[in-house]
Amino acid sequence: MVNGYFAKLTRKHGIKISAGFACTVEEIGLAVGEKVGHGSIKSLARMNSAVVIFLDQVEKVNCVIETGITRKGEFSSLRQWWDHGKTEIRLLCQQHTLNVTQDIIRSMKDLESDIVELETISETTGDRGYIEILKEKKMALANLLDVKVQGALVRSRFLNTNEMDAPTSFFFGLEKKNGQRRVIHSLLSGTGQEITEPSQIRRRAVSFYSTLYTSEYEEGETLSEGFCNGLPQVSEEANSQLEGPLTIQELQTALQSMQGRRAPGIDGLSVEFYKAYWDVLSHDL
Numbered sequence: 001m002v003n004g005y006f007a008k009l010t011r012k013h014g015i016k017i018s019a020g021f022a023c024t025v026e027e028i029g030l031a032v033g034e035k036v037g038h039g040s041i042k043s044l045a046r047m048n049s050a051v052v053i054f055l056d057q058v059e060k061v062n063c064v065i066e067t068g069i070t071r072k073g074e075f076s077s078l079r080q081w082w083d084h085g086k087t088e089i090r091l092l093c094q095q096h097t098l099n100v101t102q103d104i105i106r107s108m109k110d111l112e113s114d115i116v117e118l119e120t121i122s123e124t125t126g127d128r129g130y131i132e133i134l135k136e137k138k139m140a141l142a143n144l145l146d147v148k149v150q151g152a153l154v155r156s157r158f159l160n161t162n163e164m165d166a167p168t169s170f171f172f173g174l175e176k177k178n179g180q181r182r183v184i185h186s187l188l189s190g191t192g193q194e195i196t197e198p199s200q201i202r203r204r205a206v207s208f209y210s211t212l213y214t215s216e217y218e219e220g221e222t223l224s225e226g227f228c229n230g231l232p233q234v235s236e237e238a239n240s241q242l243e244g245p246l247t248i249q250e251l252q253t254a255l256q257s258m259q260g261r262r263a264p265g266i267d268g269l270s271v272e273f274y275k276a277y278w279d280v281l282s283h284d285l
Contacts, residue, residue: 086267089273107144108144108145111144190207255278259271260272
């Protein structure tokens with residue numbers, strides 16, 4: 001019966017099973033696993049009288065990569081193919097983040113409505129059963145709010161919540177405020193005039209640092225020969241190894257030594273992504 005109910009189930013970032021379905025959480029998890037693959041289920045729990053199942057995104061990323069590999073011949077260069085693949089993966093991750101955020105917001109609204117209703121019922125009846133359910137709802141809401149708060153903390157660069165207010169509109173506004181601080185609003189030109197146009201600010205910054213890091217050293221042949229005379233020389237064999245292209249093994253060793261849980265690089269992909277898909281990506285480096 002359970003399998004028949006999920007016959008038309010489609011793969012999504014998450015699945016919500018209505019409270020009217022008479023099955024345990026474990027039975028629902030097994031049925032969904034048979035449809036989308038047991039390894040795809042990231043977590044499942046009873047929330048707001050329904051069962052919510054979150055699916056892992058690994059299979060979707062695998063699908064994007066496998067499709068991209070088959071289309072490699074459609075692109076004029078390897079770089080163009082790789083840039084297209086990174087864009088596809090980045091869009092998938094952004095959509096996943098949006099979906100999860102919307103789920104959290106929706107769950108918070110549902111919990112808030114349930115809490116208001118349960119508070120009214122418990123005050124009227126004094127039933128201990130309603131009071132216990134109310135505690136569970138408040139705990140679930142607190143957990144969801146904590147997830148939202150931690151995300152805002154990371155984005156606003158605050159690491160210690162003890163110094164902060166309760167999670168109010170002012171608190172979440174700090175993220176926007178700190179984002180504005182990262183923008184250069186004005187610079188002084190070489191003559192002391194204030195520059196406010198973004199294009200002029202960029203040109204002034206490039207000009208300033210180009211001048212700052214320009215070398216004042218003038219090479220003298222006599223001085224150079226006297227200083228370098230008698231210094232040990234690298235052998236031709238060692239020199240060819242040093243100047244040769246990096247091997248796949250060297251790149252893999254460097255990748256495995258990198259720490260995870262850091263901001264992604266300029267291509268928008270994290271260290272964890274490259275570690276997970278190294279066997280696929282290494283052949284095209």
